[in-house]
Amino acid sequence: MHELLWLVPTLPLLGSVILMLGAGRLSTRAEAAAGALSVGFAAVIAFTIAGGFLLNPPAGAAYEQTLWRWFDVGGLSVTIGLRLDPLSLVMMLVITGVGFLIHLFATEFMEGEEGYGRFFAYLNLFVAAMLLLVLGDNFLTLYTGWEGVGLCSYLLIGFWWRDPANGLAARKAFIVTRIGDTALLIGLLLIASRLGTLNIAGAMHNAAQSWPAGSPLATLAAFLLLGGAVGKSAQLPLQTWLPDAMAGPTPVSALIHAATMVTAGVYLIARTHALFLLAPAAQYTVGGIGAATLLLAGFSALAQNDIKRILAYSTMSQIGYMFLALGVGAWGAAMFHLLTHAFFKALLFLSAGAVTMRLHHEQDIYKMGGLARRLPVAFWSFLIGSAALAALPLVTAGFYSKEAILSGAWADGSSGRVLWAAGVFGAFITGLYIFRAVFIAFFGEAHTEVSGRYGWRVILPLSVLSVLSVLGGLIELPPALGHVTLLSNLLAPVLPASKEAASVAPLLVASLAGLLGIGLAAVLYWRPARPPAETPLWRFWHAAAGFDWLYDRLLVRPVLWAAREGADDVIDSVYDAIAWTARTLHEHVRRTQNGRVRFYTAGLAIGSISLIAIAMIR
Amino acid sequence: MTAIPLDQGLGLAAALFALGLAGVLVRRNLLFMLMSLEVMLNAAGVAFVVAGARWAAADGQIMFILVLTFAASEVSVGLALILLMHRRNSTLDADASYHLRG
């Protein structure tokens, strides 16, 4: 089965190409089929390959497939190849599996929208790019997928292009992530020039050989890669694009936040963990960024009224947890949380989409209310997702993965304790903000009328994701609760084992923090009434601590000012002079172009006579 | 067959060519301009045949055949254009249409 690996990214790409070429010629049914089935078949192949991989692991726990040689220049040989090891296996399953469910949901969600086929063309391309990112065996293939993901996010966030605000949001996402991408590219060039290879496994091996721990080059390279990861994964200080990315259709948000894009940064750091182990400073920074982001995003989520923005900030916060885990060396825990987060965040976004579908795209939770009885499917899905997000103990997947992270932080010495405290406080905030949304939107009085029914293409993804959000955590249980280690066993060949807290106390504290948040939310919002008053504090967090404002003052305005001021300078006048000369000459010469055929003939005759005369005289 | 001096044959070609050029330049009617162009092409053909005869080679005549092909294509397209122009402008005055003025 391994030989079919190349089909996994190719099928979505093929679907995208078909949809692009068939734009305007395919029926809606055909477009839906091409869009969803291409990812569906990729998922089937991915799961079959995974089955083979698990039953019969290849030598070295990795299967490599070299497709062709890209270029070979100056001793640097780059091939386009795929590498399937446990890490990329997990990512591949998440992307194709959750991606397919989101596609299926989208076929119903987007019904009747203008540009149905275009939407699926972008969506398929998105999945293809992300698969290339995780399956590529060298940094250049990874970077290609990385940029493809950036492009598709731009296209999809600006999908409803008739509203200029959406276009601006798309541009913002593209430019902000571009800053990170540039750092990543510089980092890759540094690796290529210093380590002599772009093959990921080879580069990691060479790095461990030639760079001592803590060496400046290793630190620099790690920081540059971190810059790329921070941009894609919307962590401090490049997090500002994510809330605006909500301008896209809800399935896009689900795809960006659950299966693709934002997890790319986590994957990158996990993939290059050998480098980060050589650069402790960079690794501490990863943890610090994660902790800071998860708190900042948690507070910001508390001050939002838009259900999708709440989920957007919750994504930032959960990715913050993953960064925290990476920072303390709990690599497996980060991947575990990535996995469960993909389930419950996709579930949350899809059920939020299912709600807004029936409410004429109303996204303000204060205008919903009382939906629990009227939209039971969406309610139960959202509730399960919220419980998993808030890490409701024992019964949700989110609980186990978050516990793994916090236990890893607890075990990581004194600095880890600080991060642990931040994580526990974050768990409290998480429970508070997500159940605030649940209570306000689904309980109390109804404010908006509900119309329509759900088809199976909505219900099936929600059900599957609900089951996964509940049971998905059972593949990895802490020592105190049965000690199942399926995932860490699988990941053992690629990721070093993470430390775990031996005692049960921190586990209990963290569980209580989440429950406390849920309880507080119940007390405060069980009887929701009015939208919150706009106190300065509320406004501060509503604007996500004012980073947009800060960047606007610090970067955007000075650049625009400089551009305005520099529009007419000395250098410009040189080009103006060139233009002026060309135009003046043109004014004179154009008179010979009078369009009269006999004039031209006379010109030809005079020219021929002169030429022959010259030839005769010589 | 008697031998013809090369200068006389080429002289004839030169004369015909110059007359054709005069025709193209002096006439304003596109139909006449096209006829004069035919004369010029024919003059080129004469030059080829004369040169071929000088070297007793078939190449001159072959070049003449190619010129002939070219003339035939040119006339068919040119006449079609003349018809089209007459339909549109009701005139064949070459000076009347200068839409290509720069």
Place this chain on the structure above:
Amino acid sequence: MNAMFAIAAGIAVLATVMMITRPSAVHALLYLTVSLLAVAMVFFVLGAPFAAALEVIIYAGAIMVLFVFVVMMLNIGGEAEALENDWLKPAAWIGPSVLALLLGLELGTLAARGGLARSAATVIGPQAVGIALTGPYMLAVEIASFLLLAAVVAAFHLGRAVMRGV
């Protein structure tokens, strides 16, 4: 100088002069045909009977017929002749005559430089031409066929535009 050549050449030049000066299209066409036939005679004298035949068949025959058709379709009457007379005022002849004269003189001078050489007094018949045409000039023939095809397509296209009356 060969008398036949001199007479034919003289007729050709004279007929061409008449052709470019006629105000009537039909008259001009007749003179042009005469000029072409005279040139065919020149070819024959030069020992190129195949070229002479083609000159008569294709130039004086087919191409001139095309011209006649167009003159018929345009239905040019006395009005157009008056216009031609108006256009062909003596003043209009000065510039073109000077240019044509200069070119003719130059070409004539160049032709006179090869004065001593004479044409080989042999006939190059259709057989020799045909063998060369299908031998070393095969590519040229193919290219010529492409040219003709392009001309057919173009003429058809333009003709349809004429028929639609655009």
